[in-house]
Amino acid sequence: MAEKPKTKPKPKTKPKTATKTKKAKSQEFEYKAEMKQLLHLIVHSLYTHPEIFLRELISNSSDALNKIRFRMLTDTDVLDTDADYKVTINFDSKKQTISIEDSGIGMKHDDLLNSLGTVASSGTLEFLKQMQENDKPLDGNMIGQFGVGFYSVFMVTDEVTVETRHADKGSTGYRWKSDGQGKFTIEEIDKKTRGTKISFKLKDEYKEYSEEHRIKNVIQKYSNFVDFPIFLEKEEVNRVSALWHRSKDEIKDEELTEFYKFISNDFSGPLGHLHLNLEGAVNFKALVFVPETAPPTFYKEHLEQSLQLYSNKVFIQDDCKELLPEYLRFLKGVVDTDDLPLNVSREVTQSSPIMVKIQSILVKRVLSFLENWAKNDIEKYNKFYKNFGQIFKTGVNSDFTNKDRIVELLRFETTKTEKDAVTSLKDYVSGMGEDQKEIYYISGEHKEAIERNPNLEYFKKNDIEVLLLSDPFDVFIIPSLNEYDKKNLVSIDKADIDLKSDEKDEKEALGKDLAKSLIEKFKQALGDKIEDVIESKRLVDSAATLVVGKEGMDKQMEKMMKMMNQDYAGGKKILELNLSHPLIKNLGKRLIADASDPILVNSILQVYEGALLIEGSLTQETDFVKRMTELMVEATK
Ligand code: ADP
Secondary structure: OOOOOOOOOOEOOOOOOEOOOOOOEEEEEEOOHHHHHHHHHHHHHOOEOOOHHHHHHHHHHHHHHHHHHHHHOOOOOEOOOOOOOOEEEEEEOOOOEEEEEEOOOOOOHHHHHHHOOOOOOHHHHHHHHHHHHOOOOOEHHHHHHHOOHHHHHHHOEEEEEEEEEOOEOOOOEEEEEEOOOOEEEEEEEOOOOOEEEEEEEEOHHHHHHHOHHHHHHHHHHHOOOOOOOEEEOOEEOOOOOOHHHOOHHHOOHHHHHHHHHHHHOOOOOEEEEEEEEEOOOOOEEEEEEEEOOOOOOOOOOOOOOOEEEEEOOEEEEOOOHHHOOHHHOOOEEEEEEOOOOOOOOHHHHHHOHHHHHHHHHHHHHHHHHHHHHHHHOHHHHHHHHHHHHHHHOOHHHHOOOOHHHHHHHOOEEEOOOOOOOOEOHHHHHHOOOOOOOOEEEEEOOOHHHHHOOHHHHHHHHOOOOOEEEOOOOHHHHHHHHOEEOOEEEEEOOEOOOOOOOOHHHHHHOOOHHHHHHHHHHHHHHHHHHOOEEEEOOOOOOOOEEEEEOOOOOOHHHHHHHHHHOOOOOOOOEEEEEOOOOHHHHHHHHHHHHOOOOHHHHHHHHHHHHHHHHHHOOOOOHHHHHHHHHHHHHHHHO
16 A cells, blocks of 8 residues: 555543453544544445445455565564465345455554544545535545545444454454544454454445345456455355456456456546566566546545556555656556566565566557557547646656657647647648748647737748647746757747748838837836847737747746745846837837827836736736826827
8 A cells, every 4th residue: 555644533532431351441532623524525425336335345455465465475474374365254134234354464553543543635535525515426436546445334334343453473453443423442352363354234225235146246346356365255256367367369348447447446447458468588467557537636646556566466566666657657557577586575676677677668568559549549649648648748858768759749739729639749840831940839828828929929920830838847848858850949938039020011110210219218118127128020919028038937937936936036028029010100209209208108118017917927907007097098188
């Protein structure tokens, strides 16, 4: 299990109940407020798929069995060395009871407090509450995604008893009890064997889960792939061997989907999968899935687990970070290799050259897989990119070996793409006119906002395509690309961009000398608010725009810096003037008539702040409106 931030519940100052024997002291604890809220939501709002409680409990047992099996690879000094690894389910349909018992690692007192008393993820509660507020149905099936699976049991019962003893020799047995309301109790018990037993009486409306056929049916639906035998009373009910060991044509699509759901906790099937069986310098088998959608907390909290590592069918590790680079962490699946030493430990997996080789091969195979989609199944590729493009593209900065391939897989909206369509750099370049030497881009918050940017006017008029970068990650990636196909990637927000001026426009523009004086006047009026004032070649309809100096930072990047650091003032911009624009020409005339005309300075400030407003960085709105009112008073006289 991945480490998660947890806060402990507080024990009440005095143990409330105490039974006769000294050993069986029962201590009462109170859930933290957030846990209470979560439990309330589970009990009162989750109605669909109540049967998943069984999947969650079996899955916890399977985790606990994996842990002890893994430990025993190197350390056999544990309780019940010879015990079988198994899950046993007993039921009594008359009494409406069921119990799930395993011979796993068990829990210590602290585990009971930390694991069974706290919400693993703060995002979970937030997410569930939001769903509820928006009247979206809360689906019990989703609960496994949030690391609170155990609590799904409170959908079907009013009180749960957990009896457990940790595998360490000399450990103590405990009984944990809770009604899923505000409190739980822990008491010492005399338990001889290692492992955990969870038992409870089902609510009347869920009594079907104490009946044999129903239990069997749920196990076959959700837990077929559990790697340990599950006994329903005396009968073993799951019989599926490691799927990835079978040959491709032997595996049915439904089996793949079920297996994917089983390992990912996703409730819908995968977008696609890759099945590898490699023999040679390194030997491994892998079954890797691309999910159909990103889990709700994917970009906020890293709760999801990526690949599981097996060594010759024995589970070694969940979420094995060594198997994949960060930018591919959206993948789910299993990697199984015979090449690791038998006494594998975390240290071994962290430093083994075998892992490095596996990773390198896996990455290349996954890239080929995505390339194939990009070429032959664009719809799937775009779906993948929409969900995971944001993390995937960071590979450009982190994976130098495969950078060129990742760059080919990048997708962008442009001034020429239809709604929701995207294009590759390759397609962009093939659409470039003969005169165009560079690849142009502009960044901003979303397509519509960027398209209003006056800096685009020249490009629209001359039918030059511009990449619209609306993902905040883009500004960290695209500038570092520098070039593609020997063509520079250039921000059209920059002042030094090489544009041809339009001859016709030049004729209509302000004369050279007057333009020079007007630009001087602008500089005087704006003082150190700006770096410079220059003539613009890129504007068509607008009077002015702000651009970034040669050394300046991308505007979108600057916005992010400001968000992260309130004190960060940002660099000064360059104001570009459209000398053919009627307003600028009129200001030129005013300047000749009366250089001290107050309307002149007011208009200059207004032009500047108007440009700020358009790029979304005007902070003195009241001054802006006040000046506008003054100018309108003049105009309406
Ligand atoms: P998750 O399994 O996603 O961590 P759960 O709420 O299902 O979330 O379980 C919380 C934790 O309780 C587990 O991570 C594990 O540490 C502990 N736990 C639950 N069931 C068992 C069990 N049968 N044996 C050992 N530990 C268990």
